[in-house]
Amino acid sequence: MSEQLPDLSILRRCWSGYDDPATTHTVQVNGVKIGGSKPVIIAGPCAVESYEQTLNIARAVKAAGAHLLRGGAYKPRTSPHSFQGLGREALEILVAVRAETGLGFVTEVMDPRLVDLVAEHADMLQIGSRSMQNYPLLREVGRTDKPILLKRGWSSTLEEWLCSAEYVAMEGNRNIVLCERGIRASCHWSYARNVLDLNVIQPVRQATPLPVMVDPSHATGQWSLVGAMSQAALAAGSHGLLIEALAPEVCREDLLCDAEQGIPQDVLQEITRAAEKMDVSLPSGLRAAAKC
Numbered sequence: 001m002s003e004q005l006p007d008l009s010i011l012r013r014c015w016s017g018y019d020d021p022a023t024t025h026t027v028q029v030n031g032v033k034i035g036g037s038k039p040v041i042i043a044g045p046c047a048v049e050s051y052e053q054t055l056n057i058a059r060a061v062k063a064a065g066a067h068l069l070r071g072g073a074y075k076p077r078t079s080p081h082s083f084q085g086l087g088r089e090a091l092e093i094l095v096a097v098r099a100e101t102g103l104g105f106v107t108e109v110m111d112p113r114l115v116d117l118v119a120e121h122a123d124m125l126q127i128g129s130r131s132m133q134n135y136p137l138l139r140e141v142g143r144t145d146k147p148i149l150l151k152r153g154w155s156s157t158l159e160e161w162l163c164s165a166e167y168v169a170m171e172g173n174r175n176i177v178l179c180e181r182g183i184r185a186s187c188h189w190s191y192a193r194n195v196l197d198l199n200v201i202q203p204v205r206q207a208t209p210l211p212v213m214v215d216p217s218h219a220t221g222q223w224s225l226v227g228a229m230s231q232a233a234l235a236a237g238s239h240g241l242l243i244e245a246l247a248p249e250v251c252r253e254d255l256l257c258d259a260e261q262g263i264p265q266d267v268l269q270e271i272t273r274a275a276e277k278m279d280v281s282l283p284s285g286l287r288a289a290a291k292c
């Protein structure tokens with residue numbers, strides 16, 4: 001017996017409050033448009049570890065052609081004994097680095113009590129994979145005027161992910177970008193950290209007017225896989241990428257968080273060059289690239 005998958009485009013009608021649910025809603029972050037024809041590359045360290053490290057990475061990220069900076073101030077770590085992030089100090093570092101480089105930044109907020117503080121500093125608020133179903137947090141960020149990067153929970157269905165976006169939108173904040181970051185499967189820490197679910201990109205684009213990005217760093221856990229998965233993600237129709245990158249001349253062994261994931265600057269440059277040739281306003285970035 002054959003089973004048919006549902007037509008998800010029907011769901012687009014449910015997104016009230018968007019100018020035109022038939023087109024992708026664009027989200028502006030510090031003057032950078034996510035959801036337009038150009039893929040947006042957000043890159044930076046897993047965690048902010050010092051002013052100098054963050055400034056060096058930001059300069060490298062900018063020189064490589066990326067558009068926004070990422071960097072964790074509050075880190076969700078499996079072990080409570082691992083580095084938890086520099087907190088408020090990291091937010092101040094990111095603000096200083098933005099003043100120096102002009103790069104807007106996205107950083108994670110995990111605690112509903114810290115939403116106002118993080119929103120005062122950041123250009124975009126990240127809801128991490130572990131927090132995707134923290135409903136009080138979703139409601140709280142929904143009351144801010146900052147764009148939200150909503151990561152997919154690593155075992156969440158598309159429906160659960162979209163319901164989480166709706167929690168944010170219902171409070172009035174419709175500037176939401178979805179981010180696929182890999183789902184947990186049998187590869188876990190064998191050849192990769194997670195499975196990058198590129199299958200989900202087109203259904204997301206059918207089901208919502210929201211832009212969707214891909215994080216190939218947490219999906220793979222391995223920097224050598226990030227270049228190929230970045231290009232694959234854009235070809236699959238992702239509106240952009242969220243990537244962990246290394247500062248030049250840094251020793252990855254010295255990093256306090258996700259040391260194996262950060263890509264060197266030349267790889268980031270290859271990714272941004274490939275991205276520049278793509279038009280992600282069409283369902284598949286690759287089809288557009290093939291035309292040029």
Ligand code: PEP
Pocket residue numbers: 046072076108127128129130151181215218
């Ligand atoms: C991150 O982007 O820093 C992060 C912790 O990612 P995730 O929530 O996807 O694990």
Ligand code: MN
Pocket residue numbers: 046047218244257258
């Ligand atoms: Mn990380």
